[in-house]
Amino acid sequence: MSASSRSSAFEAFFRALSMGREGVIKEIEASGLRGMGGAGFPAGRKWRTVAEAPSEVRYAVMNADEGEPGTFKDKYLMENHPGRVVEGLMIAAYAVNAERAYIYIRHEYARAYRALAKARDRAMAAADGRVCDIEIFRSAGGYICGEESALLESLAGERAEPLVRPPFPAVSGLYGKPTLVNNVETLVNTPDIIMNGADWYKDNVKKLFSVSGDVRKPGVFARPPGATLRELVYEDAGGMKNGHAFRFAIVGGYSGKVLTAGEMDEPLEFGEFGNGAVIVLDESRNALETAQNVAEFFAGESCGKCAPCRGGTSSMPLLLAEIKAGRKTGGARALIRRLSNAMRDTSLCGLGQTAPNVVEELIDKYPHDFMDSGKRRPRSI
Amino acid sequence: MPERIQPRLLEELERIRERHGGIPSSDRTNLAKKLKLPLTQVEGVASSYPLFAEPCAKYNIRLCKSLSCSMEEGQAISRAIRRELKISKDGESLDGQWSFAKVNCLGLCGDGPAMLINGREYTSLTPEKARAVIHKIKEGK
Numbered sequence: 135m136s137a138s139s140r141s142s143a144f145e146a147f148f149r150a151l152s153m154g155r156e157g158v159i160k161e162i163e164a165s166g167l168r169g170m171g172g173a174g175f176p177a178g179r180k181w182r183t184v185a186e187a188p189s190e191v192r193y194a195v196m197n198a199d200e201g202e203p204g205t206f207k208d209k210y211l212m213e214n215h216p217g218r219v220v221e222g223l224m225i226a227a228y229a230v231n232a233e234r235a236y237i238y239i240r241h242e243y244a245r246a247y248r249a250l251a252k253a254r255d256r257a258m259a260a261a262d263g264r265v266c267d268i269e270i271f272r273s274a275g276g277y278i279c280g281e282e283s284a285l286l287e288s289l290a291g292e293r294a295e296p297l298v299r300p301p302f303p304a305v306s307g308l309y310g311k312p313t314l315v316n317n318v319e320t321l322v323n324t325p326d327i328i329m330n331g332a333d334w335y336k337d338n339v340k341k342l343f344s345v346s347g348d349v350r351k352p353g354v355f356a357r358p359p360g361a362t363l364r365e366l367v368y369e370d371a372g373g374m375k376n377g378h379a380f381r382f383a384i385v386g387g388y389s390g391k392v393l394t395a396g397e398m399d400e401p402l403e404f405g406e407f408g409n410g411a412v413i414v415l416d417e418s419r420n421a422l423e424t425a426q427n428v429a430e431f432f433a434g435e436s437c438g439k440c441a442p443c444r445g446g447t448s449s450m451p452l453l454l455a456e457i458k459a460g461r462k463t464g465g466a467r468a469l470i471r472r473l474s475n476a477m478r479d480t481s482l483c484g485l486g487q488t489a490p491n492v493v494e495e496l497i498d499k500y501p502h503d504f505m506d507s508g509k510r511r512p513r514s515i
Numbered sequence: 516m517p518e519r520i521q522p523r524l525l526e527e528l529e530r531i532r533e534r535h536g537g538i539p540s541s542d543r544t545n546l547a548k549k550l551k552l553p554l555t556q557v558e559g560v561a562s563s564y565p566l567f568a569e570p571c572a573k574y575n576i577r578l579c580k581s582l583s584c585s586m587e588e589g590q591a592i593s594r595a596i597r598r599e600l601k602i603s604k605d606g607e608s609l610d611g612q613w614s615f616a617k618v619n620c621l622g623l624c625g626d627g628p629a630m631l632i633n634g635r636e637y638t639s640l641t642p643e644k645a646r647a648v649i650h651k652i653k654e655g656k
Binding site for chain 1: 567580
């Protein structure tokens with residue numbers, strides 16, 4: 135991300151006003167901008183759905199509830215480019231003709247909150263009534279609040295639990311009104327698209343990757359889609375630390391996937407890199423203990439609303455503990471399979487549907503770590 | 516405009532939490548009366564927000580337990596804090612001044628291991644550094 139002085143003048147917002155709502159939506163559609171929170175849904179299509187939904191009242195919401203373990207790119211953007219983040223939301227709110235816009239930010243992000251609050255005040259002064267109010271909502275909630283229907287429930291002051299979809303928020307969202315929900319990184323791209331045009335953006339698509347774990351220089355790095363894990367680890371993050379060899383990486387956070395050393399050169403595309411989190415683990419790390427950490431995370435973060443997720447996420451750590459104890463590992467592994475399939479097929483929202491991903495992939499790719507204790511390689515996390 | 520009593524509930528809960536570090540049960544009852552909501556609704560909403568479940572203490576320590584932080588001495592840091600403050604099994608110090616919880620990702624994976632104390636970030640922790648931070652807070656107040 136290049137720092138830009140013009141973002142403080144909100145020039146892109148004024149350009150957007152001069153283009154008209156339809157002009158802005160057409161430009162975003164033509165740019166091919168996709169959701170950067172993980173799903174990769176075309177942003178322009180979402181904007182049009184909200185803008186054309188038959189309703190007097192619409193809302194625009196920026197999802198700043200970054201909570202996927204290993205992800206810190208939105209925090210980076212909000213702390214370092216708060217003006218541009220707010221400007222992105224202003225453009226979206228204008229395009230869909232929102233009555234009110236919200237920034238939904240997790241409570242832990244105090245520094246980002248302060249930066250955004252200042253930028254919001256500057257933006258409101260600069261816009262001088264030509265954009266709706268932007269309210270910053272500090273969430274007391276957990277991981278589930280990043281799921282957009284749970285986020286909107288929470289914003290309305292209800293229990294932070296997801297709803298059955300459809301209807302999607304673009305049709306029926308906050309207070310039952312059409313609501314645009316976009317990730318921070320999605321919106322931060324819109325000022326550049328407005329200033330430089332859709333064609334420029336198509337040649338300059340960048341995704342932010344949050345790289346952490348056993349690397350020398352963890353950080354946030356911008357790469358075009360198609361980047362490889364090898365580039366991220368060895369060129370951007372300075373390679374492996376402590377002289378250890380790479381063993382595997384968890385890509386896309388705890389709900390993402392596992393990449394082995396043999397998969398380091400495969401190009402990462404939308405749908406594969408998720409939200410861009412990359413947690414790197416070296417040869418001293420144990421796949422079973424990694425799986426336990428991931429399973430315990432979901433057990434703690436499941437909201438408990440639906441049975442497959444509530445029961446599945448709470449059983450998974452127990453089954454992994456049995457494997458860890460070295461008893462009945464074959465039976466426990468078979469149960470994990472059945473449980474994972476049930477969770478994927480029948481959970482209400484993305485949390486339960488994706489919770490088993492990393493555990494299953496670790497078992498598939500590092501079966502030796504999940505064998506009876508005598509057959510394991512000695513490694514510890 | 517839709518009725519906006521519910522968002523006020525979260526705002527009020529946050530105000531109480533800021534004052535007490537958590538939500539005392541007497542305050543829940545008072546809040547229900549004040550907003551003319553059933554107590555079950557106040558309890559129901561509050562209980563789905565982890566932040567409102569924290570014990571009432573002057574200082575809340577939240578240590579990250581997600582992978583990138585816990586890989587580096589996470590266990591040792593946790594032990595050091597527990598021992599330093601004599602944290603009991605339910606996560607509170609003997610004198611009731613401190614609460615301690617291991618939480619999920621704080622977005623500080625690039626500078627881990629990390630913790631928050633009353634919202635303030637402490638990064639690149641070691642057991643020694645964690646102890647030093649606690650000492651400083653104890654002496655400063």
